[in-house]
Amino acid sequence: MALPVAEWQGRTSRLWAALDPALRERLAAASLQDAVRSHEGFPKEEILQVLLRGSCEGSPEAAAVLWSLQAASHEAPGSPEVSVCFANRSAALLHLGHFEVCLEDIARAESHGYPDRLLPKILLRKAECLLCLGRLQDAQDILRVLESKIALERVMTTHLTRLKKLSQLKVKLCEKERCPEPAREARGGIQGKSEIWEENNNISGASSSLSLSFDAERGRHLVASQDIVPGQSLLKEEAFVSVLCPGESLPLQGGEAAWDTGATNADLYCHRCLRQLLASVPCQGCSYAKYCSQDCADVAWQQYHRTECSLGALLLTLGVFCHVALRTVLLAGFAEVSRLVGCSHSGDKDLQNPEARCKPLSEAPDAGAGTRGIPGCDSNGRYQSSYQALFHLLSHTEQHSAEHKFLCTLSVVAICKQLQAAGLEAAVLNQESRQQWSEPKTCEKTSDELSPELKTVAEAMLRHVLQLQCNAQAITVMQELGPGDGAVVNKKPVRLATAFFPVLSLLNHSCCPNTSVSFSGTAATVRASQPVPRGQEVLHCYEEDTLCCSNEACATSASRENLSCRLQDLQQQIKKALDLLRVGKADQVIKMLLKCQMDAGNFLSPEHLLMGEMEDHLAQVYATLGKWQEAARHLKKSIEIVEMHHGPSSVETGHELFKLAQVLFNGFAVSEALSTIQRAEGILSVHFGPQSAQIQELQEMKACLSELPRNILQRT
Template sequence: MSGEDNNCAKINDVFEELCRQLSINGQVADISEKFSLLNSNAERVKFASELLEKYALYPEILHREKDDELSAKYRQEGNNAFKRKEDHTAWRLYTKSISYATNNSECLALAYANRSAVLYEKKLYKQCLEDITNAFKNNYPKRLHGKLIQREERARELQLSETTDRYFERPSGLKEANRKIPSASAKVEIRRTKALGRHVVAKRKIKIGEIVVVEKPFVSVLLKAHLQDHCFACLTLRYSTIPCDRCVYAMFCSRTCQQQAWEQHHKYECPMLATLYGMDVSKMTLAALRIAFVAKKHYYDLDKYNNDNDGGAIYKSQSYEEIHTLEANTHLRNSSDLFPKATTAAVVRYVADRTSPSFVSEFSRDDAAIIFDELLMHHQQTAATNFHEINECAEDEEGRYVNTSEIGAGAYAFLSLFNHSCSPNVVRYCHGTEIIVRAIKEIPADGELLDNYGYHYAVMRKADRKRELQRQYLFNCECEACVNDWPLYKNLPRSSTVDKSYDMPELESIMMGDRAEAIRILTFLLGGHLKTVACNTMPEPNKLLADFQETIKQCYALLGNRKPRF
């Protein structure tokens, strides 16, 4: 969020320095052997902790307090940018001024008022009025009331004609909910085989475009780059954010989100953020930490959570048991994978002990700290292969919505059961933090539902896909596209048996963000045109079917999270 933390030792630097010290002292082989013999995650974290202490490598604890002097500095810089008509820069600096201002101070009120001027210029009248309200609530100087009241009156008039541009459209939802999997369609079920483990299969035929999953995350985390313009709790795009009352990092869309986040996890992580952000701790580690906080009421139930005990049970996305029993693949990981994770967990635990000791002290048993270490390490492993990106479709400089950008990550229990294919038959979209999964191919009864983990046959060569999937997800891909070595998109054949009337619809209006046109095209394609095309063209892979699938994906993406240029 700011440049103040640039001089802090990074988490990767700490690990590299530890390895250097071990090498200098001729201990690499001995330490590696001892580490490989450890049986539990907590033992691994303790082992790394002792080494960090031995070599004095624990980081300096950083503090970023509210500071009216800094707040005034950022506000003045914002004023200068606003005079230059650099609206985005001015908005960013005013938001920074808000985050640093002390509670109920004149500095806070002035920053809100000044930011409202930017939002007024950007025609975001509703959010402008929210900032004006917050300025008055925080002792805005009476000598300046007149000008702000005038802006408020103009904004109220203009708000009536303000075009409502929702961050995302609410989907229709599941047509028929699954009794055993509340987040899934009744047309799917979880099966288990020795070869595939737990996986998701169609009980009945699923049509193209059908929603098969609507799932909320157990926890989600916001990327550091989006702290100012998205809610720290619900990740919604917001330009009139309000700050955490204590730290200078978390910003919220409402008091409700602020209070819920505080009760669930932020009261523990709040004093840790300066150090963790300063060290560039990864989003997956931050997600693991948040799970360790949110799951505290389950600390003494972990022995009951058996990965094999799922017969007949209801699979609940919001249940910690489902998150805890996601595959960590510890048995497939070597020391070169586990040792950095243990070192990171040890550092995070050290920061927690020195900035947020109240968490462990809330427990009546002495082993709470050990369980905390266990979960930090465990969920760093489950995160790497099971957590999902939360993204938005962002408008580029040319006014086009052609790419998605990551804003955060979430722990989605049911989605994590979907296996990968380099030619998937489902696709994911984000509506807020909720993920919607739709079929992009017709899936027959007993057919497996297959997601894509970021490596698609159309844009990446087989050898590269297989290498990256093995590195990140620890499996050798044997999907249809890999087994048959499907060509890249540019080398795909184009069917010559299809009449010209089946050409791909004009996509320019979709790329320019026209949601109404996206809905019209989806209605046209899913209303029978795509089936006609499929019946009159050669089997996959071919360029025409790939084009139609991409059209469907772009249309649905536009109905999800969408960020216009500011």
């Protein structure tokens, strides 16, 4: 995803192996500038051609899918493909909670000849939408139609899932009839908490409770200049640059894999501001780029898309890091790029230590000098989210293998060659008038030679690709995962885009961070997740994978190799079980998961995160069966383990408590549900702020529980 597709990596790797050893050695030691220069001849026409023709396996196929996807409008009306496109989009819209628009898409799917055998699927979706909108009578009518339809199609393998779903919806319907939704306005009341925010004088977007420090060991880092309380906002930054990751298609309803492979992030979010798309404005040139508004489309075109538009397939092939690198350079503008690249040449030639180079003030930074002289700060000692700051992020050149650098170099050179061949050089160099460029330069023919300006661009891009290895920040959104049975919402942060946040990058990494980051569009907010006493460093975990660090730490068995092998086996078994869940074989899944648990008990400690994960999966299966007590029992075990690893106020614990609240809510365990909601609320509002969707959901559950009629309360 981040790096070029396997096919392109394979090609460059073979090319690398075939090079003269002496040349390889020279390249390994080359500066970024020399790297770009000496690779002049390498992307031989044929390689580039293959790449551009899109005949390699990995991404061009994906690219083709992505390109065809915007789909709905391009397919012949009345064809099943169109109807399936609409149906797919409706699934995504339901997941995102856009019920009205979802109903519109379902109606469109029906009118375009949606395949009859798949009809129950969208009828279920329709009923769920209607339920969510509180249109109970309509929902009931649909459920009746459905029941008779499902009764007729016994042969279908997925009918079990649908029956289950149907019965769940009926239960929900009954609940709703007894307990009408609280009025929407009631939400307003909970948003009262205002936050204390005072911006730092020296670091744009940072709180005044932080200060910027520098030492040899930790590089630049942020320290609490006064005591910080949990939940306090520490940093608010707009991404300098971000590129939407097309991502995988969303995991949607069980048993629909064959049809619902459609919607990806690229269809659901604005390619500029990352807002959710309801009605999109597609780019006229490539239907791939989509925007929330004409305004976003125009600004994106002006700033970068006029250059990127025709490069679409190449950029998808080369991966999102290359794409971010190109967009960074386009946003910065050629003048600034060329100034900083030039400055990096005139400084010392020490490539290993880019932080030491190109300082605005010549003296080395020391503690007494404040922020003046810290790399990336401007001449007033102010650190801002600027291209200059971004340019000075560490690229850890020495940590990348020579072959990896070779791959990156070929990739950025390939982009620059394509820019030159497509006559886009003027656009890259921000030269509005074409006449300036039409004649004088010698490079107008598509020779092997890049113009000096494009070499500068390539060098900057190479730097950015290498910087991304350790400075890329994922912009995530909460998306629902797993079979969408609706009873328990399993939300997890999913990567939406890859971005540079020059200020956020000042935070050093820790696997036990004292902050947590959330996103709104392309803006990041970092909040303290624990009390941070004055003088302590503020740390941040870049990884999204909750297993990133603690895997080996708590395993009981000896050899690490053996362990990782068994862990992999176990994870595969679990995955197999979960795949079965998608086709509705819950009983079998439970058996398999219990067996996994037993096996795992032989080599993992009871506190291992994976043990917790299995409990979580078991809870999920029981929830799909409507066995709420069982589900709650397993979730509680999972919570214990998660708490142990991530801490009782961590975001991970918050998510687990959120699930438990839903399970207890569904099982009418009123008093326990209320106390769980309260705990989840306390934790999640620290991480996501009091206005987040999750807090509102919790509030609604609470309101609903408090209005339950007495006869139900007595049952608990």
